[in-house]
Amino acid sequence: MKRAFFSFVLLAFAASAVLGSGWKRIRVAVPDAAAAQRVSDCSLGLYSDFVTLGTTDLILGPGQEGELLRLMLPWVVVSELPDPKDWASRYGGGAEDDYRTQYLRYDQIIAQYEVWRTQNPTRVSRQQIGTSIQGRPIWAYLLHGPRPPQIRVLPTLPSTIKVILTAGVHAREWISPPVQMYIFEQLLERSKVDYEYAVLSYRTYLYVVPVQNPDGYEYTWTNNRYWRKNRRNNGNGTYGVDVNRNYAKGWGGQGSSGNTGADTYRGTAPFSEPEAVAVRDLAIAVGNARGFVDYHSYGELVLYPWGYTTASAPDSGWLHTVGLAYRNAMTASGGHTYTLGQTSTTLYVASGVSNDWLYDQFRTAAYAVELRGTDFVLPTSQILPTCEENWAGFDAWLRSIL
């Protein structure tokens, strides 16, 4: 025992000599489920969006070498990371606030939706669906209509569906809100000039949640660019719950953690967090949403239920086919080719995620899309191409579920 402890100390000493004092992106080998759960439970930040069998990237902050060694897994340093503090002052955007060319603060994002609402009062409305822990409003915007003139003469009106999109649940995934803004704007503007899109917009009630976790999102600008969770004070010196491990379906299972310091901390109970409750209540109020997409980054993936178990969902063939429409249209538009698959078997089990809950409740075609790149710090030059390929994906996906 004494010898084991002694070698551990030596290892820790060697590791701190290798690692130095700055922030690092570390890649750990994750050979099996037991290792994956240790990674999920550890107090190092996740760099990857999901713990993934094979390898997972972690964030090593100053003084965290011991935590890395306790994982007892092989690791390599991928890169040095910039200090995540005060990102806004060092990397803050210019004077313009065009979401397609630069990342925006929470208030700027809502201001852009307000422009669309003000200019299209009969087609765009909004509702506050919740309040974050720090008191910020959580908004949902609805886009619908208009009724194209020719539809009036049809003997029976075509059926309508309801679709929900969410973005910004993980605070640091800055590409997610602009992708959703682009989809919203494309459907709005195209339906004014193109009959086909007018019909599409008339047949769709499109609900979007611009930023589901505004406290965390603002915190990534003001304090820590690498922050993932909300800003719940856990009462023991740690902060934050992973809102996308807080939904009820499979809550508490593998790929989430009871460690309050972990980046996959699931919270004290299903729907303990107002940011998850807001989307739950929106989904219940909307009722029977036909489609749902939760936008994340990074990894270029289109993921469908289940996440909480490796068993197939009852409609897994249909979920795969609908997902294929999204994925293939992105490729056909000249965008990147994303990987399509069931969350748990493509990456690793993740419990308490939003698309599992939507699918379980309403048999919704429910997806999590991991956006472009190999890093959640995505250059601003990648915003527009990521938006364009996902508009193409969304367009085909929407038609496939009408």
Ligand SMILES: [Zn+2]
């Ligand atoms: Zn995410």
